[in-house]
Amino acid sequence: MPKNHGSIGVLALATACLLAGAATAGAVSVGETAPAFTLTDLQGEERSLADLQGKMVVLEWVNPKCPFSDRHAREKTMTGLAAEHAEVVWLGINSTNPDHSNYLEPSEHAEWASENGIDYAILYDPSGEVGHAYGARTTPHMFVIDEQGKVAYNGAIDDDPPGTEPPAERTNYVAGGLDDHVAGRTVDPGSTKPYGCNVKY
Amino acid sequence: MAVVWVALCAPTGAVTGPLVENPESTVRLISPWAAAPAEGELWLGLAFTTAPGWHVYWKNSGDAGYPPVLSFEATPEIAAAEILYPAPERYDLPGGLVSYGYEGEVVYPVRARLAAPGRERLEIAADLDYLVCEVDCVPYSARLTLDQPLAGPGRPAVEDPETAPRMSAWRDRLPAPPEALGLATRAVLHISDPERPSLDVVVEGAAAAGAEAPELFLETHELFAAGDPAVERSAGALVFRVPLEWREVPKELPESVEWAWTVTGLAGPAAAGGGPGAADGGRDATGKHPEAAGRGGGAAIEARRTVPAISGAPTPAPDRRWSTAALVPAAWALGAVAALLAALGCWGLLGPRTGRGRQPAGGGDRRLRGALGFAALAAVVGQLYPLALALPSDTLAAVELSLLAVALAAWARRAARRPALQAAMLAVILLAAAAAVGIAARAAPEPAAEPPVASSRPVSEPGG
Numbered sequence: 001m002p003k004n005h006g007s008i009g010v011l012a013l014a015t016a017c018l019l020a021g022a023a024t025a026g027a028v029s030v031g032e033t034a035p036a037f038t039l040t041d042l043q044g045e046e047r048s049l050a051d052l053q054g055k056m057v058v059l060e061w062v063n064p065k066c067p068f069s070d071r072h073a074r075e076k077t078m079t080g081l082a083a084e085h086a087e088v089v090w091l092g093i094n095s096t097n098p099d100h101s102n103y104l105e106p107s108e109h110a111e112w113a114s115e116n117g118i119d120y121a122i123l124y125d126p127s128g129e130v131g132h133a134y135g136a137r138t139t140p141h142m143f144v145i146d147e148q149g150k151v152a153y154n155g156a157i158d159d160d161p162p163g164t165e166p167p168a169e170r171t172n173y174v175a176g177g178l179d180d181h182v183a184g185r186t187v188d189p190g191s192t193k194p195y196g197c198n199v200k201y
Numbered sequence: 202m203a204v205v206w207v208a209l210c211a212p213t214g215a216v217t218g219p220l221v222e223n224p225e226s227t228v229r230l231i232s233p234w235a236a237a238p239a240e241g242e243l244w245l246g247l248a249f250t251t252a253p254g255w256h257v258y259w260k261n262s263g264d265a266g267y268p269p270v271l272s273f274e275a276t277p278e279i280a281a282a283e284i285l286y287p288a289p290e291r292y293d294l295p296g297g298l299v300s301y302g303y304e305g306e307v308v309y310p311v312r313a314r315l316a317a318p319g320r321e322r323l324e325i326a327a328d329l330d331y332l333v334c335e336v337d338c339v340p341y342s343a344r345l346t347l348d349q350p351l352a353g354p355g356r357p358a359v360e361d362p363e364t365a366p367r368m369s370a371w372r373d374r375l376p377a378p379p380e381a382l383g384l385a386t387r388a389v390l391h392i393s394d395p396e397r398p399s400l401d402v403v404v405e406g407a408a409a410a411g412a413e414a415p416e417l418f419l420e421t422h423e424l425f426a427a428g429d430p431a432v433e434r435s436a437g438a439l440v441f442r443v444p445l446e447w448r449e450v451p452k453e454l455p456e457s458v459e460w461a462w463t464v465t466g467l468a469g470p471a472a473a474g475g476g477p478g479a480a481d482g483g484r485d486a487t488g489k490h491p492e493a494a495g496r497g498g499g500a501a502i503e504a505r506r507t508v509p510a511i512s513g514a515p516t517p518a519p520d521r522r523w524s525t526a527a528l529v530p531a532a533w534a535l536g537a538v539a540a541l542l543a544a545l546g547c548w549g550l551l552g553p554r555t556g557r558g559r560q561p562a563g564g565g566d567r568r569l570r571g572a573l574g575f576a577a578l579a580a581v582v583g584q585l586y587p588l589a590l591a592l593p594s595d596t597l598a599a600v601e602l603s604l605l606a607v608a609l610a611a612w613a614r615r616a617a618r619r620p621a622l623q624a625a626m627l628a629v630i631l632l633a634a635a636a637a638v639g640i641a642a643r644a645a646p647e648p649a650a651e652p653p654v655a656s657s658r659p660v661s662e663p664g665g
Contacts, residue, residue: 027426031450067340097295101336128296135426135446137264137298154448161267162330162340191448193421197338198265201296 027135030154030190034145035133039093039123042110047091047123054147055089056181058082058174060157061131062092062122063139064112065102066197071163072140073116077172078157082120085178092122095131100200128201138196144177144187153177155192215363217248218325218347225333226251230325230347231308233368235359239351243315246308246368247271247284247329247345255335256304259289261421263300266338269331273313275344276325282313287374288465288501289418299429300334301418308371321356323349376503382408382469384502388462390510392454395447398425400508402441404464410437411468412499417441420461424448439464454512461505469500535584535638541577596640603637 028035034057038048049057060078062069072078082090092113096103104112106124113122125131134143135154144153158170177187218230231246247269249257258268268286273279286309289301317323325347332340352358379386384406391399402417409415417430428444441464581604607630614626 027446029447029450065337067338100295132296161332162270162342164330164342191423195267196265197334198294198298198300199296200336201298 028133028143028151028154030151030187032151033149034143034151035130037125037130037133039125039130041121041123042106042113044106047121049145049149052089053149056085056087056147056178057089057091057145058178059134059143059145060090060092061136061139061141061199062094063096063102063197063200064104064109066139068161068163068196069139072157073112073118075163075167076117077167078140079117079119081172081175081178084175088178090120092118092120093125093130093136094122095125095128095136096200097128098126102200128199131199131201136199138194139199140196141194141199142174144174144181146181152181152187153190155189156194159192161195216347216349216361217364218345221343221345223339223341224252225255225335225339226257226341228329228331228343228345230327230345231364231368232347232349233361233365234349234352235361236350236352236356237315238358239317239320239353240315243279243313244368244372245311245313245325245347246364246371247311248306248308249303249331250306251304251333252335254304255333256290256292256300256302257307257331257333258300258302259418260284260286261301261418262332263292263302264294264298266300266302266332266334269309269329271311272328273325275328276323278315278317278320278323279325280314280316282311282327285310285312285372285375287371288376288463291416291418308367310368310372310375317351319353320351321353322351325349374501376463376465376501379404379406379502379504382406382467382500382502384408384467384469386462386464386502386504386506388460388506388508390445390455390458390508392510393512395451395454398445398447400425400427400441400443400445400460402430402443402462402464403438404441404467404502405438407437408467408469408500409439410434412439412466413468414499415439415441415464415466417443418463418465419443420463422458422460424451424455424458455510457507457509459505460508461503463501463503465501466499467501535581535634535641537580541573541580599640600637603633603640606633607637 034049036049038046038050041047058081064070064073078090078092082088094104094109103126109122109124113119130136134141136143140157142153142155142157143151146152153174155173157174158172160170173189173192177190180187216232216235220227220229227250229248231248233244233246237243251257258266260268262268269284271282271284273282287303287307290303292300292302292304294300315323327345329343329345330340332338384404386402386404388400388402391401400419402419404415415432417432419427419430424447425445426448428446430441430443433440433442585601610626610629610633614623614630617623617626
């Protein structure tokens with residue numbers, strides 16, 4: 001077959017362009033529909049956001065090897081809030097790249113969750129696809145999804161990145177957002193800059 | 202005698218606080234004063250040294266981390282303390298994330314007000330929280346102290362010969378007002394497509410024209426998350442184009458926003474430091490202290506502006522080379538390429554054939570066809586760049602898919618043995634090329650003669 005350098009060149013260039021475009025990370029704004037996903041939890045069961053239609057959902061990007069995730073686990077920040085709001089479905093999502101030193105096997109993550117009294121589902125996103133779809137940047141990075149499937153809050157768990165303030169003196173944005181929503185108010189603030197370790201894509 | 206008395210009475214040794222150490226970093230307070238004025242403005246330095254590969258953060262830490270938090274609450278004589286930030290560096294993280302900060306040695310200048318009249322010395326205590334990161338991050342808290350001798354009646358203020366030049370060097374790395382470098386800077390917020398806002402930051406002046414590796418660092422904004430800036434040069438100006446994302450879907454579009462930014466890597470002299478150590482300290486010929494020279498490259502400016510929002514067509518770049526006006530000729534050029542490919546295809550069908558009936562005979566024909574094919578490829582490659590700047594990413598992806606279809610069909614046509622299949626692939630080539638041209642042309646916005654300024658108007662609610 002005669003070579004056709006022009007066709008091969010165009011094909012290679014177009015493929016490279018497509019791949020470059022695919023690498024662009026997205027993000028979801030408050031008010032937009034939360035991206036759908038189906039991920040596997042630590043017990044190997046599949047969980048879909050679509051199955052939670054009609055419920056409030058909190059997504060927490062987590063990495064047990066991140067000191068921020070670990071601190072909030074020890075301080076019961078997330079578990080306490082999840083217990084206060086039993087009507088809310090709380091999901092942890094771990095988007096750590098399996099090749100990264102922070103990666104934990106699901107069994108190891110389950111052990112850490114058990115030690116810290118975390119009884120809500122932790123989902124694994126090793127490809128980072130869901131993390132990129134939401135624009136998750138840090139651990140923790142919080143998203144509150146309302147009953148209509150719209151993002152109601154995107155940002156930090158609270159206003160104290162160093163964690164030096166007593167928990168009672170911190171402004172917990174997720175707690176405030178849930179209270180706003182229950183009271184029929186617009187979640188305010190709807191977004192804040194998340195803090196923590198970068199998600200280990 | 203007065204000189205001898207001063208020399209005998211002046212404190213000796215660098216005025217630095219005890220070093221706080223951990224495996225990833227060290228930190229201490231430093232003072233440029235061997236004997237500081239007891240009242241008025243006080244400069245201190247928050248001096249870090251990080252282990253190789255570890256960094257601390259700029260005021261906008263980027264996608265992760267947080268800048269140092271320093272409190273002088275334990276020292277009531279010090280008020281209004283403010284950390285200032287030298288020109289930062291950028292750290293690209295996996296997954297398309299980015300951080301801004303400093304690696305190695307950095308001194309954050311701290312400006313404060315001191316009120317300790319009649320005192321001979323002050324025990325300064327400050328509480329610091331900071332984050333140091335490499336692959337992992339480690340948060341630290343520390344109590345920093347500094348024993349600061351004070352000037353007074355009969356005790357003149359004296360600079361510390363060791364720390365004053367060091368402080369001055371790091372104050373020189375503070376971004377200067379644009380006017381100090383003979384520059385002007387402004388920005389425009391484009392919200393003609395409310396779902397794809399963008400920001401153009403322009404820096405004009407000789408120092409911009411001579412910039413070798415300019416970089417833009419935006420401060421955090423409550424309305425927008427910023428993507429990676431792309432820089433263009435035109436007519437002596439730098440234009441940084443920044444894709445934005447709304448943090449929240451807006452109910453009304455703003456008429457303007459307040460925003461601050463820093464631009465580094467500019468040409469021109471270092472900003473005047475002023476204060477302790479400004480007039481001496483072993484500066485080199487450029488006026489910079491050796492400690493500050495060679496770090497980050499070039500001068501830096503910082504500006505805060507009221508940025509108007511434009512809801513019409515995006516304002517073209519100053520020389521209009523890569524403006525949306527280029528979309529129409531780009532679309533025509535793609536159309537010309539499509540016609541060229543069609544001509545090649547027809548030549549393949551109708552031109553002289555070998556004994557197998559598929560290829561034209563003769564090396565000259567092959568060379569000419571190869572040259573035409575290369576010209577077609579170059580035309581396509583050349584047009585993708587202005588399209589990538591002007592088109593939304595999903596539209597550009599559709600154009601690229603169409604071009605991929607052209608290439609696949611061309612390859613399949615070459616491999617096909619049956620004339621009917623060859624004709625079918627030729628049809629695919631023509632359709633895909635037409636699709637690429639049509640998508641690009643339809644996505645091109647009509648250029649406005651005078652871009653209107655946005656007025657507050659309701660934004661339609663996003664679809665379900």
